Amino acid sequence: MSITLKTPDEIQKMRVAGRLAAEVLDYITPFVKPGVTTGEIDRLCHDYMVNVQQCIPAPLNYAPSGYKPYPKSICTSVNHQVCHGVPGDKQLKSGDIVNIDITTIKDGYHGDTSRMFLVGDASIQAKRLCEVTFECLWIGIAQVKPGARLGDIGHAIQQHAEKSGYSVVREFCGHGIGARFHEDPQVVHYGKPGTGLELKANMIFTIEPMINAGKAAIRELADGWTIVTKDHSLSAQWEHTILVTEAGFEVMTLSEGARTPPDFLKLNP
Numbered sequence: 485m486s487i488t489l490k491t492p493d494e495i496q497k498m499r500v501a502g503r504l505a506a507e508v509l510d511y512i513t514p515f516v517k518p519g520v521t522t523g524e525i526d527r528l529c530h531d532y533m534v535n536v537q538q539c540i541p542a543p544l545n546y547a548p549s550g551y552k553p554y555p556k557s558i559c560t561s562v563n564h565q566v567c568h569g570v571p572g573d574k575q576l577k578s579g580d581i582v583n584i585d586i587t588t589i590k591d592g593y594h595g596d597t598s599r600m601f602l603v604g605d606a607s608i609q610a611k612r613l614c615e616v617t618f619e620c621l622w623i624g625i626a627q628v629k630p631g632a633r634l635g636d637i638g639h640a641i642q643q644h645a646e647k648s649g650y651s652v653v654r655e656f657c658g659h660g661i662g663a664r665f666h667e668d669p670q671v672v673h674y675g676k677p678g679t680g681l682e683l684k685a686n687m688i689f690t691i692e693p694m695i696n697a698g699k700a701a702i703r704e705l706a707d708g709w710t711i712v713t714k715d716h717s718l719s720a721q722w723e724h725t726i727l728v729t730e731a732g733f734e735v736m737t738l739s740e741g742a743r744t745p746p747d748f749l750k751l752n753p
């Protein structure tokens with residue numbers, strides 16, 4: 485497989501799909517409260533995408549080779565769930581943390597973004613993990629410019645996570661994205677500076693670090709999708725879809741409700 489450089493027309497379609505995905509997260513935010521089930525969150529997001537935004541929820545029936553078709557329209561990963569949590573009957577309770585991951589398809593192109601939500605009163609430890617993971621995402625994004633390498637992104641993320649006492653999940657990574665959900669390259673969240681693929685303007689890929697409070701090891705549940713930490717420690721993830729520009733990067737999955745970058749980065753003021 486190869487890494488495609490997107491045309492101006494494709495980039496414009498990706499901007500639209502990306503904004504829609506972020507706007508689903510804005511829409512669902514007030515519903516993420518103690519007592520709601522992840523299945524209800526899925527249904528609300530599904531209906532919003534299909535009926536209001538008139539886009540396609542990419543996860544529904546998504547079946548990469550070796551997987552059975554994904555049964556829901558979004559992923560909801562709670563507490564020690566790392567990613568690909570399948571929405572169901574479980575009610576969220578105060579103190580939970582949940583990642584909601586939205587991927588839209590609009591006009592044939594994908595937008596992919598996720599955020600962490602604190603349900604009710606989260607512990608100091610849970611809040612710190614979510615904050616550090618958000619910083620990891622943006623420290624990774626800040627590396628993006630033509631001539632930089634994928635190892636620069638991975639290294640910056642790994643350094644920040646590990647100096648905070650956390651570990652980086654190895655088995656899942658960011659990815660090229662466009663007319664297909666998962667394209668080359670693989671964007672791993674660990675590595676060495678100056679190694680790996682050299683970035684070029686008009687590449688589009690996601691950065692989506694999964695950071696564990698405990699050890700990095702993961703396992704898959706019997707549902708064939710949900711990934712959890714082996715040691716049952718908490719896990720967090722944030723995701724944006726990023727375009728490489730001549731000047732550096734453009735985040736394609738912003739919306740009114742998206743968080744601004746951490747202050748310490750002082751990006752393009």
Ligand code: MF3
Pocket residue numbers: 542543544546554558559568585586587596690692709723
């Ligand atoms: N949205 C996830 C990602 O960031 C992929 C979910 S695949 C699914 O790559 F089938 F579980 F939805």
Ligand code: CO
Pocket residue numbers: 596658659690692723
């Ligand atoms: Co993704």
Ligand code: CO
Pocket residue numbers: 585586587596597598692723
């Ligand atoms: Co995603």
